[in-house]
Amino acid sequence: MIVISNGEKNPRAGELKEWGDVRRTVNGRKGYARHPDADPSVLDTLARDTHHPVRYNVASNPSTRPDTLEWLYTSKGKSNDKYMKCSLASNPSVPIEMLEALFLIVSEHIDENKWDTTREEIEKEVALNPSTPESMLLRIVENPTHPKQLQYVMKNEGDGLTEAVIRKVAEDDGWGKSSVSKHRRLPLDFIEDYSKSKNYSIRMNIASHPSTPVEILRELANDEELSFGFYTVRRSVESNPNTPEDVLINIQTRKEAWAEELGFKNEYESKIFYEKKNKKEN
Numbered sequence: 339m340i341v342i343s344n345g346e347k348n349p350r351a352g353e354l355k356e357w358g359d360v361r362r363t364v365n366g367r368k369g370y371a372r373h374p375d376a377d378p379s380v381l382d383t384l385a386r387d388t389h390h391p392v393r394y395n396v397a398s399n400p401s402t403r404p405d406t407l408e409w410l411y412t413s414k415g416k417s418n419d420k421y422m423k424c425s426l427a428s429n430p431s432v433p434i435e436m437l438e439a440l441f442l443i444v445s446e447h448i449d450e451n452k453w454d455t456t457r458e459e460i461e462k463e464v465a466l467n468p469s470t471p472e473s474m475l476l477r478i479v480e481n482p483t484h485p486k487q488l489q490y491v492m493k494n495e496g497d498g499l500t501e502a503v504i505r506k507v508a509e510d511d512g513w514g515k516s517s518v519s520k521h522r523r524l525p526l527d528f529i530e531d532y533s534k535s536k537n538y539s540i541r542m543n544i545a546s547h548p549s550t551p552v553e554i555l556r557e558l559a560n561d562e563e564l565s566f567g568f569y570t571v572r573r574s575v576e577s578n579p580n581t582p583e584d585v586l587i588n589i590q591t592r593k594e595a596w597a598e599e600l601g602f603k604n605e606y607e608s609k610i611f612y613e614k615k616n617k618k619e620n
Contacts, residue, residue, distance in 0.1 A: 373399070381406060437474070
């Protein structure tokens with residue numbers, strides 16, 4: 339299925355081909371049905387195509403008319419399966435009432451003792467849909483079908499991903515905190531707090547974050563986390579374009595000195611050694 343964020347054109351969609359040139363083949367109709375510039379009247383016709391994938395593409399296309407989306411949602415038979423529901427849930431143009439109804443399929447029937455991929459897949463599309471409101475994202479965060487859904491919430495590019503949602507996601511010490519620490523809109527107080535996290539992967543995220551203040555980058559440049567022969571957090575500081583030149587020079591000097599202490603000629607030689615060692619161990 340194709341998902342367009344905030345009405346933007348999908349860069350992979352390519353040029354829209356003439357309907358008359360593609361209507362005779364299934365692949366041609368599938369391609370037309372997913373194109374964001376498709377004629378809504380043609381999409382009305384394709385919504386009743388005999389091939390399921392064509393209808394799924396119509397359901398996820400932001401150019402599809404609301405009444406056609408409603409028809410696809412209420413139609414009976416094989417087309418009203420989890421793939422259709424997921425396609426509709428991914429559509430940024432879907433009416434909010436329909437999105438709410440799709441989400442109820444998830445939220446009203448969560449059984450923690452039963453793994454249900456249908457509800458999980460629908461919830462994923464709702465979490466990613468840029469039209470999903472704050473209230474619905476908060477409900478996903480409070481009772482997700484799987485902890486990884488918090489990652490999808492944090493990937494939402496719509497107005498529903500408010501600071502309130504971000505702070506709620508951050509309450510989860512696993513998938514939540516890890517996802518929040520990577521987000522471009524990470525609040526400053528989180529940056530300060532996460533820079534002192536016991537989890538080095540979170541400190542790495544802060545070290546490479548574009549909003550991390552210089553004074554925190556200077557602190558993280560002294561991080562002692564060592565993994566596979568590398569000071570992992572320091573490497574993230576090096577990759578941050580906001581890191582001052584004097585900090586970069588200091589990190590490089592210490593890397594060379596550390597490599598020499600281990601008996602290597604330079605830092606590059608130690609890097610090659612540990613990369614080979616890592617491959618053997620894995």
